[in-house]
Amino acid sequence: MKVWVDPERCQGHTLCSIIAPDSFRLSDIDGTSSAVSEVVPALPADQQDQVREAARSCPEQAIVITDG
Numbered sequence: 396m397k398v399w400v401d402p403e404r405c406q407g408h409t410l411c412s413i414i415a416p417d418s419f420r421l422s423d424i425d426g427t428s429s430a431v432s433e434v435v436p437a438l439p440a441d442q443q444d445q446v447r448e449a450a451r452s453c454p455e456q457a458i459v460i461t462d463g
């Protein structure tokens with residue numbers, strides 16, 4: 396599983412870090428998000444579910460998940 400936040404789309408709504416606080420980090424400067432790690436093969440299943448939920452909830456559809 397890989398997670399990437401598109402900086403062109405992210406508007407800093409913070410929903411992702413509320414839903415999956417261990418997986419997304421918010422910028423102190425503009426509040427935009429980035430993935431803590433873009434490659435997360437060892438994430439426990441419940442955290443993977445949180446990341447998927449965050450991606451579904453992002454109003455800007457800025458979170459890109461690829462499996463494999």
Ligand code: SF4
Nearest residue numbers: 405406408409411453
């Ligand atoms: S929910 Fe989407 S727009 Fe909001 S901070 Fe996270 S990635 Fe950015």
